[in-house]
Amino acid sequence: GAGVSQSPSNKVTEKGKDVELRCDPISGHTALYWYRQSLGQGLEFLIYFQGNSAPDKSGLPSDRFSAERTGGSVSTLTIQRTQQEDSAVYLCASSRPGTSGRPVDTQYFGPGTRLTVL
Amino acid sequence: GENVEQHPSTLSVQEGDSAVIKCTYSDSASNYFPWYKQELGKRPQLIIDIRSNVGEKKDQRIAVTLNKTAKHFSLHITETQPEDSAVYFCAQNSGGSNYKLTFGKGTLLTVNP
Numbered sequence: 001g002a003g004v005s006q007s008p009s010n011k012v013t014e015k016g017k018d019v020e021l022r023c024d025p026i027s028g029h030t031a032l033y034w035y036r037q038s039l040g041q042g043l044e045f046l047i048y049f050q051g052n053s054a055p056d057k058s059g060l061p062s063d064r065f066s067a068e069r070t071g072g073s074v075s076t077l078t079i080q081r082t083q084q085e086d087s088a089v090y091l092c093a094s095s096r097p098g099t100s101g102r103p104v105d106t107q108y109f110g111p112g113t114r115l116t117v118l
Numbered sequence: 119g120e121n122v123e124q125h126p127s128t129l130s131v132q133e134g135d136s137a138v139i140k141c142t143y144s145d146s147a148s149n150y151f152p153w154y155k156q157e158l159g160k161r162p163q164l165i166i167d168i169r170s171n172v173g174e175k176k177d178q179r180i181a182v183t184l185n186k187t188a189k190h191f192s193l194h195i196t197e198t199q200p201e202d203s204a205v206y207f208c209a210q211n212s213g214g215s216n217y218k219l220t221f222g223k224g225t226l227l228t229v230n231p
Contacts, residue, residue, distance in 0.1 A: 004161075031217060042124075042207055042221035043162070050217065091161070097216070104150045104211045104219065109161040 002026070004110035006092050012116045013082055021077045021113045025094030032075050033093040033107060034067055043091065049075060050097055082117045089114050121145075124208050124222030132230050137198050139206055139225045142190040147214035151184060151191045154207045156224075162207060166193070198229045 005024045013019050025032050034046040045059040049069040060066070064082075069075040079086055093107040123142045131137050141151075152167035168175045168182045168191065175182050179198075184191040195202055205226050209219040 033217070040223075042122075042223045043209075043219075045218060045220070048217050056218065095217075104152075104215070104217055106152075106164050106167070107219070109154075109163070111161045 004092055004094050004108055006090075006110040006113050008113060009111065010114045010116075012118065014118050015084060016081055018078065018080045019082055019115065021079075021090050021092075021115070023075045023077070023092030023094075023110060025073065025075070025092070026108055029094035029096060029108075030072065031095045031097050031105070031107075032069055033095075034075070034077050035091045035093065036061075037089045037091055037112070039088075046077070046090075079115075082115075084117050087115055087117045122208060122210055122220050122222040124225060126225060127223065128226045128228070130228045130230065131198050133198060133200060135198055137193075137195045137202070137227055137229075139193045139208070139227070140190060141192070141208035141210075141222050142188075143210050144189065145210065145213060145220075146186075146189070148210040148212070149214055150211040151182070152209050152219070153182060153193050154209065154221075155204045156207065157204045165206075195227075198227075200229050200231050203227060203229045 007022045030051045032049040035043040047067045048056040064080045067077045089112040091112045092110040095107045096105040121144050149170040154162040155165045156162040168184050179196045181194040205224045207224045208222040212218045212220045
């Protein structure tokens, strides 16, 4: 079936502008994650959604970052008043929910959105 | 806090040789350890994972070993091929979480023909 999709694939913006990044998870996956990947770095956890539960926002680097997940499917990551240090690849992933007997089911990643803040 | 140290940061091998990448961690509650492969410009893809109730897992040319006492786990690739060239990331589930992964900084593996 279709994998995780993200749009846009590339986004160039000017410092101070707001941006919205979109993620469409795999159908049926109730868990959705956002990560940030800076050049030469690993993946940095940003936020996690699971069904109707309150999201885990512990990884968001500042209050300029926010995310929503409407209808338990599509998610939007919003960065307000972008700064040059926000330049990175933003990756979305989805999975079935983990259980006590099987923590962290396989996370399937989207192709990412490369954000460049000038 | 949760931390994953990954070594080496770069690794160059000749085709047919073996490659080993090692990760150490500090969180004793972690019980899930996946490895992801990311080719240039592509998305990360899970290649193998191990859960703490086993010490080793193999899938064709790829194997992962886990030493919970020493808090390290390793990826072994045998008979390397040029298409194995990529960045490899290890990860662990933070605090035994059923969703939150902490990733290493990655290893750039280059397999020379």
